Amino acid sequence: xxxxxxxxxxxxxxxxxxxxxxxxxxxxxxxxxxxxxxxxxxxxxxxxxxxxxxxxxxxxxxxxxxxxxxxxxxxxxxxxxxxxxxxxxxxxxxxxxxxxxxxxxxxxxxxxxxxxxxxxxxxxxxxxxxxxxxxxxxxxxxxxxxxxxxxxxxxxxxxxxxxxxxxxxxxxxxxxxxxxxxxxxxxxxxxxx
Amino acid sequence: xxxxxxxxxxxxxxxxxxxxxxxxxxxxxxxxxxxxxxxxxxxxxxxxxxxxxxxxxxxxxxxxxxxxxxxxxxxxxxxxxxxxxxxxxxxxxxxxxxxxxxxxxxxxxxxxxxxxxxxxxxxxxxxxxxxxxxxxxxxxxxxxxxxxxxxxxxxxxxxxxxxxxxxxxxxxxxxxxxxxxxxxxxxxxxxxxxxxxxxxxxxxxx
Numbered sequence: 001x002x003x004x005x006x007x008x009x010x011x012x013x014x015x016x017x018x019x020x021x022x023x024x025x026x027x028x029x030x031x032x033x034x035x036x037x038x039x040x041x042x043x044x045x046x047x048x049x050x051x052x053x054x055x056x057x058x059x060x061x062x063x064x065x066x067x068x069x070x071x072x073x074x075x076x077x078x079x080x081x082x083x084x085x086x087x088x089x090x091x092x093x094x095x096x097x098x099x100x101x102x103x104x105x106x107x108x109x110x111x112x113x114x115x116x117x118x119x120x121x122x123x124x125x126x127x128x129x130x131x132x133x134x135x136x137x138x139x140x141x142x143x144x145x146x147x148x149x150x151x152x153x154x155x156x157x158x159x160x161x162x163x164x165x166x167x168x169x170x171x172x173x174x175x176x177x178x179x180x181x182x183x184x185x186x187x188x189x190x191x192x193x
Numbered sequence: 194x195x196x197x198x199x200x201x202x203x204x205x206x207x208x209x210x211x212x213x214x215x216x217x218x219x220x221x222x223x224x225x226x227x228x229x230x231x232x233x234x235x236x237x238x239x240x241x242x243x244x245x246x247x248x249x250x251x252x253x254x255x256x257x258x259x260x261x262x263x264x265x266x267x268x269x270x271x272x273x274x275x276x277x278x279x280x281x282x283x284x285x286x287x288x289x290x291x292x293x294x295x296x297x298x299x300x301x302x303x304x305x306x307x308x309x310x311x312x313x314x315x316x317x318x319x320x321x322x323x324x325x326x327x328x329x330x331x332x333x334x335x336x337x338x339x340x341x342x343x344x345x346x347x348x349x350x351x352x353x354x355x356x357x358x359x360x361x362x363x364x365x366x367x368x369x370x371x372x373x374x375x376x377x378x379x380x381x382x383x384x385x386x387x388x389x390x391x392x393x394x395x396x397x398x399x
Contacts, residue, residue, distance in 0.1 A: 034242075034246070037242060038235070038239055038242075041235050041238050041239070041242075042231075042235050045231060045234055045235055045238065046228070046231060049228070049229065049234070050228075059227050059228075059229060062229075063229045063234055063237075066234065066238070067234070067237055067238050067241050070238045070241070070242070071238070071241045071242060071245055074242050074245055075245065075249075133217070133221075134221050137217060137218060137221055141218075152218075156215060156218045156219055157218075157219075181207075184207060184211050184214060184215065185211075187214055187218075188210060188211065188214055191214070
């Protein structure tokens, strides 16, 4: 009988000190401290780039979209009410900018954003994915229902808490947890693992 | 690190196989390969933010200038009509007006100016009418002259004449009444002080 492991959503907590750091940086930036926003950029540019990269599917475009997203966030600093985490607020802006970018380019919003991101180049120590296994994962994720796929990506690839996932996926926190659960179960069924 | 309250959802617990699958997904997810130079990206973002800061400052300066201009325009609109009303009085000032006009004003007082103090509403109405007139508009100027023809100059003179005549008639009636009450009383003025005192004592005693 399989033992029950700690759930992956316990890896990121709403009580994470990083949240307080982000809030403090935003407060300082709103008071006009230019360096505080630079710190915010350095803390989140990588995650934001990875997120928008899944949408635009192009490294250079992802950098442009990331830059635009930070500029928009800077303009919207005064309107940030702190109801969501700074990270999910930034990511929401990034998603909107990425979708606008795709519309401006006349491209369809990707329906299988996860597929292209699964790669065999990134291999953690002790884990060696075969090319065949990577292709199977890519295909399985691409077949997930949109909401489950979005929740899975935000949770697994962006390391967001379920509260943040829910904010970005426009659903409740519990609904995000359920979607994630069913996404994992479905992947297991498809992959036969 | 229990911010997501996994204990509330035991039915959603993941087993070992789930955890291994998630680990594979994480390892096969977005990797370092193809990622940009983060220093260059943050520098580019910083430059874009600097540009945004400059744009915001320009917008604020323009907005402030617009507010100042609007306030000045409102102040001018408030002050200008008052200065327009004060202008005719200044023109009638002998020290500032041309000699010929000053002479004309002294000989024939401006009937419109006479009505200003008594009829401020009419004053404002005339000013508004003047503001809307073109000097070349003869018909409008003729219409403007109508109040002069019907103005109170003739009527005021008639009233003054009538008042003077009435005053004269009342004066005559008062003199006649005094004569009846004190007929030929000039002799009183000729009495000495002692005689006057005795007369007063006799009157009081009687």
